[in-house]
Ligand code: SF4
């Protein structure tokens with residue numbers, strides 16, 4: 001994983017992105033329009049036979065949620081959280097308990 | 102894998118048990134729903150005072166997917182239903198969410214008259230230039246030369262210019278964006294929700310399955326890139342001059358933002374003048 005850009009290190013928040021793996025239809029909108037190009041297509045298929053995005057450069061994520069605005073399948077979104085907050089980010093995190101069902 | 106309390110901002114507005122939705126990969130309709138959810142949050146409207154009315158079609162499905170009071174009407178009849186809803190229950194914020202085929206073809210007459218009367222409803226029209234759900238027939242928005250199942254040699258009928266139609270019919274707020282302009286769409290929706298009267302937002306959106314495929318315009322993503330490259334924002338532009346063809350520049354922006362009495366206000370004023378004290382007003386007031 002590439003180093004975080006210097007700007008990211010001095011920020012008081014970090015971006016985190018959540019992907020609902022099986023809801024994705026592989027359109028690529030999130031990958032194309034993510035300003036710092038955090039995402040890329042996975043080589044793997046989801047349950048419906050699409051290639052969802054995975055994190056390629058997670059430290060660059062600003063949490064702008066443009067991916068969330070673009071995703072026509074409500075399968076991804078970004079948030080900003082204070083850098084002290086704990087949980088490690090990662091792909092394949094259910095967006096909500098309901099979505100995981 | 103960790104489970105996070107973070108939830109997708111659109112999630113509280115969805116009937117998640119109905120997901121995944123029926124829209125095709127790369128269809129732009131879902132993108133507009135994200136914008137709608139952000140606009141609802143930003144405008145702080147009480148959600149039990151928001152009602153969504155759709156007609157038939159791919160965009161018409163929005164009424165069935167949003168976790169708000171909603172009604173899926175017969176083809177073309179979203180606006181008359183919404184008009185009745187607003188007149189009978191003036192405190193509701195009534196949003197009509199439908200496609201170009203439903204709103205402008207089948208329901209075209211309702212559209213112009215609701216704008217003329219300045220009914221206080223917000224109309225969001227997702228324009229994909231074709232009848233989607235019914236199989237890719239030509240619509241009154243299909244650009245000249247574009248192919249549809251019912252125009253195999255290319256469309257030869259001049260299409261409507263929707264913002265011009267809305268403005269000349271009397272709409273008080275008119276904007277056009279593409280599905281690429283997500284933040285602009287959300288901002289326009291917030292403005293439209295604040296507006297009293299007939300507000301109209303046209304959103305051009307990819308229909309990769311029918312329109313783009315038949316016209317060899319690539320997939321949804323290619324269309325989004327095309328929108329990004331070819332859209333020119335001209336706020337306040339004369340709606341008569343707006344550009345939108347099969348290929349070429351697309352004029353987007355907010356074109357109209359004016360005030361004039363709504364149907365309800367005009368009715369109250371007239372009846373008060375004529376009937377004086379014997380007019381008891383609407384809603385038993
Ligand atoms: S939140 Fe913004 S920066 Fe992060 S992945 Fe999404 S679009 Fe990219």
Ligand code: SF4
Pocket residue numbers: 023024025026027028029030031052053070071072073074075076
């Ligand atoms: S925008 Fe949504 S559906 Fe499209 S590739 Fe990204 S996560 Fe998948």
Ligand code: SF4
Pocket residue numbers: 123124125127128129130159160229233234307308309310311312
């Ligand atoms: S047919 Fe077109 S408009 Fe309908 S869901 Fe598919 S891509 Fe979207």
